[in-house]
Amino acid sequence: xxLLATDPNDRPRLRLPKSLRNPLFVLAVIVLLGVLVMAVFAxxxxxxxxxxxxxxxxxxxxxxxxxxxxxxxxxRDLFSGIVQGSRATLLVGFxxxxxGLMIGTCVGALAGYFxxxxxxxxxxxxxxxxxxxxxxxxIVILAIxxxxxxxxAISIGLAAWPMIARLARAExxxxxxxxxxxxxxxxxYPTGRIILREILPNALPTLIVGAxxxxxxxxxxxxxxxxxxxxxxxxxxxxxxxxNGRTQIRSEWYLSALPGVATVLTVLSLNILGDRLTxxxxxxxxxxx
Amino acid sequence: xxxxxxxxxxxxxxxxFPGAPIVKGIDLKIEEGEKVALVGESGCGKSxxxxxxxxxxxxxxxxxxxxxxFDGHDLATLPAHELRRIRGKxxxxxxxxxxxxxxxxxxxxxxxxxxxxxxxxxxxxxxxxRVIELLDLVGIPxxxxxxxxxxxxxxxxxxxxxxxxxxxxxxxRLLIADEPTTALDVTIQAQVMDLLEDLCSKLSMAMLLIxxxxxxxxxxxxxxxxxxxxxxxxxxxxxxxxxxxQHPYSQGLMNSSVDDGWHYSSHRLTxxxxxxxxxxxxxxxxxxxxxPLAAPGCRETPPPLELAGPDWHVACxxxxxxxxxxxxxxxx
Amino acid sequence: xxxxxxxxxxxxQALPTMFGIVLIAFILLHLMxxxxxxxxxxxSGSSSQETMEEMRAAYGLNDSLPVQFIRYVAGVFTLxxxxxxxxxxxxxxxIMERLPATLTLMFTAFVLALSSGIVxxxxxxxxxxRWVDRLLTAGxxxxxxAPNFWVGLMIIVYFSAKLQLxxxxxxETIGADLxxxxxxxxxxxxxxxxxxxxxxxxxxIYARLTRAAMLEVLRQDYIRTAHSKxxxxxxxxxxxxLRNALIPVTTVAGLHLGNMLGGAVVVETVFNWPGLxxxxxxxxxxxxxxVLLGILLLSSIxxxxxxVLIDWLVSWLDPRIRS
Numbered sequence: 001x002x003l004l005a006t007d008p009n010d011r012p013r014l015r016l017p018k019s020l021r022n023p024l025f026v027l028a029v030i031v032l033l034g035v036l037v038m039a040v041f042a043x044x045x046x047x048x049x050x051x052x053x054x055x056x057x058x059x060x061x062x063x064x065x066x067x068x069x070x071x072x073x074x075x076r077d078l079f080s081g082i083v084q085g086s087r088a089t090l091l092v093g094f095x096x097x098x099x100g101l102m103i104g105t106c107v108g109a110l111a112g113y114f115x116x117x118x119x120x121x122x123x124x125x126x127x128x129x130x131x132x133x134x135x136x137x138x139i140v141i142l143a144i145x146x147x148x149x150x151x152x153a154i155s156i157g158l159a160a161w162p163m164i165a166r167l168a169r170a171e172x173x174x175x176x177x178x179x180x181x182x183x184x185x186x187x188x189y190p191t192g193r194i195i196l197r198e199i200l201p202n203a204l205p206t207l208i209v210g211a212x213x214x215x216x217x218x219x220x221x222x223x224x225x226x227x228x229x230x231x232x233x234x235x236x237x238x239x240x241x242x243x244n245g246r247t248q249i250r251s252e253w254y255l256s257a258l259p260g261v262a263t264v265l266t267v268l269s270l271n272i273l274g275d276r277l278t279x280x281x282x283x284x285x286x287x288x289x
Numbered sequence: 290x291x292x293x294x295x296x297x298x299x300x301x302x303x304x305x306f307p308g309a310p311i312v313k314g315i316d317l318k319i320e321e322g323e324k325v326a327l328v329g330e331s332g333c334g335k336s337x338x339x340x341x342x343x344x345x346x347x348x349x350x351x352x353x354x355x356x357x358x359f360d361g362h363d364l365a366t367l368p369a370h371e372l373r374r375i376r377g378k379x380x381x382x383x384x385x386x387x388x389x390x391x392x393x394x395x396x397x398x399x400x401x402x403x404x405x406x407x408x409x410x411x412x413x414x415x416x417x418x419r420v421i422e423l424l425d426l427v428g429i430p431x432x433x434x435x436x437x438x439x440x441x442x443x444x445x446x447x448x449x450x451x452x453x454x455x456x457x458x459x460x461x462r463l464l465i466a467d468e469p470t471t472a473l474d475v476t477i478q479a480q481v482m483d484l485l486e487d488l489c490s491k492l493s494m495a496m497l498l499i500x501x502x503x504x505x506x507x508x509x510x511x512x513x514x515x516x517x518x519x520x521x522x523x524x525x526x527x528x529x530x531x532x533x534x535q536h537p538y539s540q541g542l543m544n545s546s547v548d549d550g551w552h553y554s555s556h557r558l559t560x561x562x563x564x565x566x567x568x569x570x571x572x573x574x575x576x577x578x579x580x581p582l583a584a585p586g587c588r589e590t591p592p593p594l595e596l597a598g599p600d601w602h603v604a605c606x607x608x609x610x611x612x613x614x615x616x617x618x619x620x621x
Numbered sequence: 622x623x624x625x626x627x628x629x630x631x632x633x634q635a636l637p638t639m640f641g642i643v644l645i646a647f648i649l650l651h652l653m654x655x656x657x658x659x660x661x662x663x664x665s666g667s668s669s670q671e672t673m674e675e676m677r678a679a680y681g682l683n684d685s686l687p688v689q690f691i692r693y694v695a696g697v698f699t700l701x702x703x704x705x706x707x708x709x710x711x712x713x714x715x716i717m718e719r720l721p722a723t724l725t726l727m728f729t730a731f732v733l734a735l736s737s738g739i740v741x742x743x744x745x746x747x748x749x750x751r752w753v754d755r756l757l758t759a760g761x762x763x764x765x766x767a768p769n770f771w772v773g774l775m776i777i778v779y780f781s782a783k784l785q786l787x788x789x790x791x792x793e794t795i796g797a798d799l800x801x802x803x804x805x806x807x808x809x810x811x812x813x814x815x816x817x818x819x820x821x822x823x824x825x826i827y828a829r830l831t832r833a834a835m836l837e838v839l840r841q842d843y844i845r846t847a848h849s850k851x852x853x854x855x856x857x858x859x860x861x862x863l864r865n866a867l868i869p870v871t872t873v874a875g876l877h878l879g880n881m882l883g884g885a886v887v888v889e890t891v892f893n894w895p896g897l898x899x900x901x902x903x904x905x906x907x908x909x910x911x912v913l914l915g916i917l918l919l920s921s922i923x924x925x926x927x928x929v930l931i932d933w934l935v936s937w938l939d940p941r942i943r944s
Contacts, residue, residue, distance in 0.1 A: 133882040253782070382845075
């Protein structure tokens, strides 16, 4: 009679879900952890100050063991540059994402929960920010103050939140009709509590996955900004390294290529992570067997 | 009278998803012009059976065994390009959900004409005239104006009429209708079924009606096949079947249906105790766990279909007990 | 079909958005260090404090903020964006001079990205789960993760420095003074690398979108209906599948136009393209705030206008919207 017990596939196992055991996903997590460790312990890992001239100029990678990734036109160590540059890049990527997540969640939550006029007005504002070309808005904001890491992070966060706002609105719109919210309302819980304690925890997984895209975007925008020389000239980031290599692009192309590879690997890992997590949250969108 | 070969013959048809057989060896014959109903609860494999005839199964599902004989060909193994000549021309299909079974971005006239242009050498203009006749035939008012309209301009019943026009466009010999009225209002249901019956006799089409509505079976078909958990448990002509079904499952189906006054209701089938049992690991009669008459022998091997009367087959070891005065009703 | 009506409807909808953008531009203008008079006096050499005050009064800079704002809005709606200090010319003229180059680049990149993205995404959906799909998915994820300026630099390294196939920068051969067909092919030759660099990221976006939309559409009942009519699978893929999948793809393509303009700014810098991107960088270096805001405003208007056109295109593709 006990049909299910005969099925060997049905024994409970303590293993990660299938989608998390995907080798690509594991690789992405390893890359991200590696970059994170590199950024945290940059001072211990990098042999030199990336702004110091330490070696002969234009050393190619693997030519000299003391500068494993070569040197630039001023003899500055590229390996140290990439290691130290990860700090600025990741810092801006993550803090802009946190800012974008906060603004976007607030706007989306209010619009989705209250609906009506609040929704119309807030969505208009979202649309306004979505219409303005992101990078141009960032450039104009940067023109106001002196370029510094916080200002870059703030400008990217200010330009990038509409995506999260739309996500949050959709989540709140559907969750506010859920039974447990109805119950909370019937019990007379205050609105603030319903939003923060009842709906937000349920909407959070989706929003965090959305934020992984925001981090990837933030890193790309930061590198564009520092590539355009709009960043802090005293701080090395991957974008500024790429920009610095531009003048020698025809001969010493490794100067731009290597920091770019670092950027691509990091952003790629974030995107793989985001894709996978989306698949888990919403299995139908995955379509991978 | 020379016995004509059947229009469609399913022989030991098996369909399933990888690792999960759903349809477990079905034999079914449909004669020329005959209207056959395939009845069962949702999940019993009746829709999968219908789709497997034209090999229109969902992506992961496969025909894992058996044959589908139509016009001397085995459709289960026919090369794809030859099968396409039968789809829409020899056998046509009507799906249950008229809201989603028409392409929302193409005019309905074109969608009907597609079928004609695919199978017959006709000019576009001649095809259009045919379509307008067809739309008129299925009872769509102002067919000439409606030709260029889109599905969203039509009500559910009207869309199903368009689907029917599309299906009969090439005078198919067999029409497969997968719960064609489930999604419609009760008042529209009868109209659509009347139209289908009318067209069947006008065009001498055979019809395979997939349904869980015994009322529709009694009113509009000639023969019924009751399906349970991937097998046919009873098949009989309408009149004797409704006078007294022999399989305990059919009896349960009928009892709960009669109680409800012969029309569709969603809770009807749940009145049989339990529900469709997991097909995995099944050994004996699949209905045994819910059957009031189940004996230990029922759980050993699945019962075969046996002749129980003229053109009447039942798969039950306890048929004799089941025919004793209303055992199922007594169990209530 | 009803283009004018669509335009009127969407233009009315876009009006509040436009107003909001002008408001933000106005706020940013006042947050910026220095005002127009500082800029002009800096341009014409030092002026005395008195003349500067006179000029402030003349320009209405001493009026209350709401009055200034109304004047600013009126200016924007009559396409008067003020004067550029760097070029001593109206901002509109300065921008209009550079706009065609940017539009050429963007249009080429957009057409390239949309067409190849749809083809690639379609192939991914048709071969979903097989190695073609895996390869293309990996490729598009890679393009999706690469900064466009870096892609630009790398294709310069390979196609210009190494293979010597295309020029590495500029919009035309300087001093060649070409005419007619030769002029056209020269421009085209210069256009190849920058538009590829700009398109790369968007190819990935559109391909992923098309794949998802196509897989969703191929699951629909009407695809089974089409098969039940015995139609050729190719016909079903195109007439029934792609026709429907294009609706979400086109809608989202419009949303990405603003991003593409931002991307164009960077790519233009890489390829020395004489468009808005370089103007932006010059204006930034010269603290030419009026030009910066003018570019922000005009490009926002451009995005809105294009979205109206996209709306019309979508309503043409989707009869449910039309009625």
